[in-house]
Amino acid sequence: VSALIVAAGRGRRLGGRQPKQFVRVGGRTLVERCLRIFEAAPAVDDIWLVLPAGRLRAAYPLRRRYRKLRGAVEGGKERGDSVRRGLQRLGSGGIVLVHDAARPMVPAEVIERVARAARRHGAAVPALPVGDTLKRAGRGGRVARTLARARVWAAQTPQGFRVEVLRRAYAGGRGRATDDAALVERLGRRVALVEGSPLAFKITRPGDLRLARLLARAGV
């Protein structure tokens, strides 16, 4: 089982000078937090890191600290390019867990569940049933309409796949997707849903960073 930690974005919506994967929460960058979690996960054998172009040096000190970290790869322009490049480094026959560095508090049990389901079904995503009412936003900051939320789940990461399955999905090159599982779904393959966690939330906006810092203060 290889973990592919995707940290190649240039996301600065958080407002800092650093891309968000290098922002610190409780003294550690989001990338380091992810490394610690996957390093400690019994299901994970090795880790590959996808970094922004020109920032591969960031991996040197990390390789000394994280035994499972095999190496780093330069990411591409879009998230999909980055995953594709990371995939090239992996051997065949295993499982890959693709994880967004923007989810630095994913609990170990989610990783175990995804790895197990990916091995069994070929593809698995952690997710939670949506409890909030969903609205489509219209013009001028108003609600256009309320959407049906029955059986709607919010997908998180790591998403797990047999390496061959994800390679085939990316080989298709069938346009963009907001997550890896969507490409596998387009192949007509089964993607299993496993239970995610509220702690696997994604850091996108300043409020998410505030939440992460509160959790770090509580020892997460």
Place this chain on the structure above:
Amino acid sequence: VSALIVAAGRGRRLGGRQPKQFVRVGGRTLVERCLRIFEAAPAVDDIWLVLPAGRLRAAYPLRRRYRKLRGAVEGGKERGDSVRRGLQRLGSGGIVLVHDAARPMVPAEVIERVARAARRHGAAVPALPVGDTLKRAGRGGRVARTLARARVWAAQTPQGFRVEVLRRAYAGGRGRATDDAALVERLGRRVALVEGSPLAFKITRPGDLRLARLLARAGV
């Protein structure tokens, strides 16, 4: 501005013997946490509590501690019935903020934003753009398909309304809705979207309760 805290559910999905609004987080029930927040919110003048049938006594000790708490009302069978009963207690001409007790960590600034926008536009909901990929679940725990998430926002509470607007929405009695704003939308009225907060998350499942307890440990 009146806050109507809806705590009439019988939700036991959390697994305890108590309905979830009476579960304790960091030593206080979810109901008490909501009362503290609304008591401290400058925009709020008075508070009404909707409790489960037969549990009005729970309000007696609270009325001594929360000066703005005007009284408690017995809720109905569905959430909508509970809101309707609470609405009957309010005078005319004001703003009502309807809040679910299952969101016991809503930040004060969200309350202020909703109150301001409700006064200006007649109806306002706090919400956040959905960052996770949304999946429709099919049979047997698998993904049926990936949904378009562009311009999809997840609505939270408190939702704010001019009292007359929400009364008219409920008078229609046009079936069930998962939130109050949806009834106002059916009237064809404008509902403003204001910025919510990750801290306004809803406690539904055990993982949410775990998140709330971690945040309580961090002083929230």
